[in-house]
Structures are given as C-alpha cells and as structure tokens.
C-alpha cells in the first residue's frame with residue numbers, strides 16, 4: 001500500500017498496540033507517551049489528519065509509520081508492511097447496540113437559512129437538540145447503520161461548522177442515509193451533509209461520508225453495493241476520491 005493509503009486505512013489504536021505503545025482515551029484523539037520526552041502526545045484516529053501525531057511538550061511530530069519505525073527499529077518498508085498486514089481492520093469499530101439517547105430536535109433558523117425544510121428535518125431526524133447535551137449549539141443528524149439501527153447523532157456546530165459527536169461513534173464505519181436508499185437506482189454521493197440533505201429534498205437518493213476528506217475502507221465496501229453512483233465532491237477532493245474509487249470500486253460510477 002502507498003503511504004497515504006496506509007495513513008487512511010490503518011486503525012490507529014490497533015496500530016499503536018501492535019507496535020507496543022500504550023494508549024489512553026479512545027475517540028478522535030488518542031493519547032500516548034511521547035517517544036522523545038515521555039509526556040503525553042496525541043494522535044488523530046480518524047478524520048482530517050488521521051494517523052498524524054503531535055507532542056505539545058517537545059513539539060515532536062510525525063505519523064503512524066514513523067512511530068512504528070522508531071519504536072520497533074524498522075526501516076520504512078518494513079514498518080509499512082507491518083501496518084498494512086496487521087493493523088488494517090474494517091469492521092471493528094462498529095456500534096452493535098441501538099443508541100438509547102433520544103434528543104428532542106428543534107427546527108432552527110440556521111436550517112432554514114440552509115434551505116432545509118421543517119418537514120425534511122422531522123422526517124430525517126435533524127435538528128438542534130433541546131437542553132444541555134454534548135450537541136447543544138449544533139445541528140444533530142440521527143445516524144443509522146446500513147440495517148437501519150440508530151447508532152449515533154452526528155453534529156455540526158453552528159458557529160463554526162465543526163463536527164461534534166460522541167467518541168463511541170467513528171464516522172468511518174458508516175455512510176449517512178445508506179439504510180434508506182434503493183441500491184439498484186442511481187445514488188448520489190457527497191462529502192457535505194447539508195448538500196446531501198438538499199439533494200434528498202430535490203428527490204434524489206443521496207449519501208454522505210460525514211465530511212471526511214477521503215473514503216474509509218468500510219465506506220468503499222458499502223459503496224460497492226450500489227449499482228450506479230454519481231459523485232459530487234469539492235474540486236480539492238476529486239483526486240483523492242477518484243484514486244480510491246479507481247482502486248476499490250467495482251460498480252459503475254461517474255463524477256458530476
């Protein structure tokens with residue numbers, strides 16, 4: 001596997017355990033003892049900057065491959081091969097129990113300004129949660145797995161559009177709205193949640209990868225169930241997504 005593919009495909013926690021580094025805190029950020037100064041360093045487990053680490057104390061930084069090289073005294077190729085063969089897992093972080101939280105979701109001016117109708121929000125479980133919750137001040141989207149089981153709320157903070165969600169939820173394991181689509185009909189794919197909802201309102205079948213700047217292996221697997229996919233992504237992501245689809249996708253797709 002190529003360097004960038006490794007960074008996207010490798011499961012961070014599994015990789016750290018594999019190379020003998022102890023971790024605390026699992027979620028988007030995993031903490032571990034810095035190899036240089038032994039203070040707490042942080043590595044990102046998914047999303048933008050996945051598998052890149054940083055130590056706030058000594059400013060040491062790098063990625064999961066350099067960590068494996070340093071810790072296990074391996075050369076680049078050996079570290080690469082070790083991670084590709086032993087730390088790539090597709091299914092491990094899926095949630096197996098239905099979510100027992102039910103937010104009361106309110107329609108908000110913010111949604112109206114995005115052109116999203118109240119009825120759509122009710123139908124798709126979208127809105128701003130009432131009361132003090134982790135997703136207060138965010139637009140929350142109810143997320144279901146491919147079988148329709150509710151697994152999480154994915155939030156987008158209204159003030160800065162940053163993603164917010166509980167750490168049990170790994171967006172790499174799911175595609176938004178995937179449980180509702182007819183896989184034999186044309187399906188649109190976008191990385192933008194609001195664009196996705198807009199497309200659904202316009203009568204299209206649309207799915208979304210929660211704004212990740214790439215497709216995870218699990219998401220690529222899910223996409224392979226769809227006969228015809230039309231990809232709507234930002235210009236900056238076309239190259240990454242095109243390479244991934246060329247390599248993994250076995251069904252018809254095109255960019256629009």
Ligand SMILES: [Zn+2]
Nearest residue numbers: 034037055058
């Ligand atoms: Zn350090």
